[in-house]
Amino acid sequence: MRINASYKDIWKLAYPIIIGSFAQNFIGITDVIFLGRVGEVEFGAVGLISIYYLVMVMIGFGISRGGQILIARRVGENKYKEVGAITYNLFLLEMVVAFFLFFFLFFGSPLVLSLFIADQQIYDACLVYINYRAFSIFFSFFGFALMALYTGIGRTKIIAVVTSVLFITNVCLNYCLIFGYYGFPEMGIAGAGLASTIAEIVGAVVGIAYILKDKTLLAYDVLKKHVYDKDIVSRINRLSMPIVIQFVVGLGGWFLLFSLIESMGKRALSISTVLKYVYTFYSIPAWGFASAANALVSNIIGQKKYKQVYLAINRTAILSFIFTITPCLSLILFSDWILSVFTNDPEVIKGAEDILQVIIVTLLAGSISVVVFNGLVGTGATMLSLLIESASVVIYLIYAFAVVKVFFLGLGYVWGSELLYWMAMVVLTWGYMYTGHWKKMVV
Numbered sequence: 519m520r521i522n523a524s525y526k527d528i529w530k531l532a533y534p535i536i537i538g539s540f541a542q543n544f545i546g547i548t549d550v551i552f553l554g555r556v557g558e559v560e561f562g563a564v565g566l567i568s569i570y571y572l573v574m575v576m577i578g579f580g581i582s583r584g585g586q587i588l589i590a591r592r593v594g595e596n597k598y599k600e601v602g603a604i605t606y607n608l609f610l611l612e613m614v615v616a617f618f619l620f621f622f623l624f625f626g627s628p629l630v631l632s633l634f635i636a637d638q639q640i641y642d643a644c645l646v647y648i649n650y651r652a653f654s655i656f657f658s659f660f661g662f663a664l665m666a667l668y669t670g671i672g673r674t675k676i677i678a679v680v681t682s683v684l685f686i687t688n689v690c691l692n693y694c695l696i697f698g699y700y701g702f703p704e705m706g707i708a709g710a711g712l713a714s715t716i717a718e719i720v721g722a723v724v725g726i727a728y729i730l731k732d733k734t735l736l737a738y739d740v741l742k743k744h745v746y747d748k749d750i751v752s753r754i755n756r757l758s759m760p761i762v763i764q765f766v767v768g769l770g771g772w773f774l775l776f777s778l779i780e781s782m783g784k785r786a787l788s789i790s791t792v793l794k795y796v797y798t799f800y801s802i803p804a805w806g807f808a809s810a811a812n813a814l815v816s817n818i819i820g821q822k823k824y825k826q827v828y829l830a831i832n833r834t835a836i837l838s839f840i841f842t843i844t845p846c847l848s849l850i851l852f853s854d855w856i857l858s859v860f861t862n863d864p865e866v867i868k869g870a871e872d873i874l875q876v877i878i879v880t881l882l883a884g885s886i887s888v889v890v891f892n893g894l895v896g897t898g899a900t901m902l903s904l905l906i907e908s909a910s911v912v913i914y915l916i917y918a919f920a921v922v923k924v925f926f927l928g929l930g931y932v933w934g935s936e937l938l939y940w941m942a943m944v945v946l947t948w949g950y951m952y953t954g955h956w957k958k959m960v961v
Contacts, residue, residue, distance in 0.1 A: 536841075554863075559640055563647065566777075567647050570631070571623070571648060576762075577765065577766065578658060580765045587898060589605070591816045593820065594817040594819065601738035602741070605666075608667075610751075612659040617656075623652035631644055634773070636780065640780070646707055650711030657722040658718055661725060664725045673734065684724075687717040692710055757898060768907055776790065779922075789866050801884055803842055803845070810834060812896040815893045816897070827893070831889065839886055879937060880933070891944070894947050
């Protein structure tokens with residue numbers, strides 16, 4: 519399927535991803551909403567441990583992005599029959615990496631978390647959660663391979679279907695396992711971890727069933743028998759490893775930021791946990807358009823339509839901004855109600871409300887920056903994207919450390935680091951894109 523830089527094609531690519539992302543992010547939000555009614559320790563712990571787990575999971579997502587770029591490029595080049603072999607080898611790679619990460623999460627987390635978490639109660643709660651959540655990594659990585667396939671060929675509706683099923687399953691099981699309703703044991707934060715793992719399994723089963731019945735995949739040889747191909751795996755690794763490191767650097771920086779906030783006390787961590795999920799939820803449209811920009815740029819380059827790359831990125835960024843600023847109005851008009859969804863602590867709500875203006879400005883800046891950056895990734899210049907990500911993270915961590923440890927400023931100033939991050943990223947990315955060197959990239 520060849521894609522053009524029209525608003526229609528961009529929207530067709532992006533909207534199922536956005537719907538799927540809403541469902542996926544509601545999983546984490548559900549944990550926070552329910553655990554916010556259990557206790558401040560559990561509430562703060564899930565905000566911190568979810569970032570730690572996300573760092574590991576995004577390794578698989580980064581690998582899938584390399585596969586997605588490769589699939590989209592081959593589709594743009596009309597080499598449809600190569601898609602099946604790429605998908606098979608991407609799946610093998612995802613499962614091998616998931617195996618090693620599972621052992622790291624299950625056996626290495628006690629040592630790693632002890633280096634960053636000062637409060638013993640929060641540390642213990644984080645370990646309880648991760649001991650259940652670690653098992654879901656295999657199914658998360660399968661989902662990423664599925665997403666890479668369908669985004670790469672320009673058919674993203676399945677993403678919305680699978681993640682919606684995953685979300686519904688997670689909500690029901692969270693309600694039962696956290697509080698012990700309908701005969702289930704009352705497990706607290708452990709129940710949140712177990713519920714998410716079971717939901718990931720259900721989502722994977724639905725994804726497999728969809729693939730087996732999807733006749734359109736016959737054109738791409740996805741359902742044929744394939745073997746390990748060293749060259750394909752090497753190509754995926756060459757594209758994805760810088761993206762993987764980029765995600766680890768970015769989310770690792772996010773984890774270090776929350777570690778700094780944790781040192782400011784439980785209240786600061788609770789406020790930031792609320793803000794984190796508000797920020798994540800309202801940035802979903804931007805990330806959906808960013809994923810679309812990634813596949814769109816790679817497909818257009820495969821068609822040799824280099825002049826359309828700038829047009830594609832600009833139009834996607836415009837849509838991303840519009841679909842971010844519109845829902846952000848609700849943060850201005852209904853801030854009390856929205857924040858009360860996450861916690862019933864009036865002091866936490868008041869503290870979060872005081873920082874919402876910073877969050878809104880950051881969301882708008884990020885809606886443009888993330889699209890431009892992922893357009894760069896779609897060109898195949900993944901090593902350069904890693905350097906840009908690393909530079910941006912260093913800038914915002916230095917700023918955050920100075921705010922917390924040197925000048926002892928308030929939480930609002932700490933969250934200003936995110937705005938600095940997006941500003942640095944968009945300036946560095948556009949600076950490279952306009953050189954035109956990306957046209958020489960071969961994937």
